[in-house]
Amino acid sequence: MKKEPKRILVTGACGQIGSELTIALRKKYGTDNVVASDLYEPQKGSPIENGLFEKLDVTNFENFEQIVKRHNIDTIVHLAALLSVVGENNPTKCWNVNIGGTLNAFNIGVKHNLLQIFVPSSIAVWGPGIPKIAPQDGILKPRTMYGVTKVTIELLGDYYFNKFGLDCRGIRYPGIISSETPPGGGTTDYAVEIFYKAVKGEKFICFVNEDTRLPMMYMPDCIKAALDLMDAPIDKLTHHCDYNVGAMSFDVKSLANEIRKYYPNFEIEYRPDHRQQIADSWPDDVDDSIARQDWGWQPDYDMPKMVIDMIEKLRNKLI
Numbered sequence: 001m002k003k004e005p006k007r008i009l010v011t012g013a014c015g016q017i018g019s020e021l022t023i024a025l026r027k028k029y030g031t032d033n034v035v036a037s038d039l040y041e042p043q044k045g046s047p048i049e050n051g052l053f054e055k056l057d058v059t060n061f062e063n064f065e066q067i068v069k070r071h072n073i074d075t076i077v078h079l080a081a082l083l084s085v086v087g088e089n090n091p092t093k094c095w096n097v098n099i100g101g102t103l104n105a106f107n108i109g110v111k112h113n114l115l116q117i118f119v120p121s122s123i124a125v126w127g128p129g130i131p132k133i134a135p136q137d138g139i140l141k142p143r144t145m146y147g148v149t150k151v152t153i154e155l156l157g158d159y160y161f162n163k164f165g166l167d168c169r170g171i172r173y174p175g176i177i178s179s180e181t182p183p184g185g186g187t188t189d190y191a192v193e194i195f196y197k198a199v200k201g202e203k204f205i206c207f208v209n210e211d212t213r214l215p216m217m218y219m220p221d222c223i224k225a226a227l228d229l230m231d232a233p234i235d236k237l238t239h240h241c242d243y244n245v246g247a248m249s250f251d252v253k254s255l256a257n258e259i260r261k262y263y264p265n266f267e268i269e270y271r272p273d274h275r276q277q278i279a280d281s282w283p284d285d286v287d288d289s290i291a292r293q294d295w296g297w298q299p300d301y302d303m304p305k306m307v308i309d310m311i312e313k314l315r316n317k318l319i
């Protein structure tokens with residue numbers, strides 16, 4: 001019988017997802033049972049500071065292992081990664097961090113008999129020619145190095161489960177929209193940046209065209225998906241690191257129109273750049289019926305509800 005994860009190490013904890021997932025994990029499992037880690041110290045005033053923190057480069061196996069041993073860790077939430085746009089600027093580094101870091105997490109998991117490793121995947125696993133609604137199982141031919149690393153990590157998840165019995169789990173997250181920490185250099189960043197501009201009363205120059213439609217998810221659902229999948233009984237799971245999860249899907253024009261309900265004078269200009277090609281290679285939406293069936297996935301936020309909450313949060317933060 002699998003016991004509840006009790007001692008969790010979060011890598012990449014200062015990033016967009018880590019800065020909020022770490023707090024949710026501390027709330028659920030107790031502050032002293034969740035160790036945050038990142039390449040850099042948390043920013044002054046960040047809630048991450050209110051708990052254990054270790055500086056960790058996930059490509060350094062010895063340091064990674066020492067931290068796991070020192071804190072008696074039994075679960076790793078592995079978020080350290082380079083995202084699509086940053087990854088295209090330095091593909092070799094993207095491979096080394098994403099694959100090197102994940103291999104280290106998995107090998108530590110096997111060596112120290114850890115209970116579970118949670119490692120997110122992404123809609124970046126798909127490439128040109130994918131059906132508009134991406135199926136759970138199908139062809140994966142990404143064009144970015146980030147996507148190549150995510151496909152590889154999904155395959156490694158299957159391999160480590162089948163060969164070593166390592167319980168590794170993950171979600172193909174859509175673009176995540178949140179107000180706490182800005183995104184770290186991805187193609188879907190426009191869907192966050194647009195809110196900062198609208199709330200500050202500034203014009204937004206959008207780097208993809210108005211018809212660009214991608215799957216997106218609001219942070220509370222991103223956290224809920226992680227916690228729910230981590231909790232799911234393993235005998236119910238038919239997949240490991242590659243669950244499709246959907247929440248909302250919209251084009252930029254529709255998002256801008258929704259924001260105009262609160263900021264009627266909001267201005268947007270479209271100047272597509274190299275990121276357009278990446279966005280065009282990803283699906284409009286995903287079929288997440290297997291996640292719904294296996295572990296009861298159900299999002300709480302659609303686009304209009306997310307817009308209301310984002311605006312309220314950013315007004316409180318920026319004005």
Ligand code: NAD
Pocket residue numbers: 011012013014015016017018037038039040056057058059078079080081082083097101119120121122123172173174175176177182183184185186188
């Ligand atoms: P982010 O870029 O905001 O944060 C990543 C963090 O990893 C940063 O704090 C960075 O300092 C850290 N990091 C980078 N290299 C490191 C290294 N060598 N050692 C330790 N830490 C290192 O990313 P995020 O958006 O929080 O993404 C977290 C995970 O979720 C990633 O695996 C990402 O691929 C996945 N994901 C994110 C999104 C999204 O829209 N945010 C969507 C799909 C999947």
Ligand code: AKB
Pocket residue numbers: 083084085121122123124146173174175176185186187188189
């Ligand atoms: C990116 O755009 O690179 C990320 C992702 C969807 O994985 N936000």
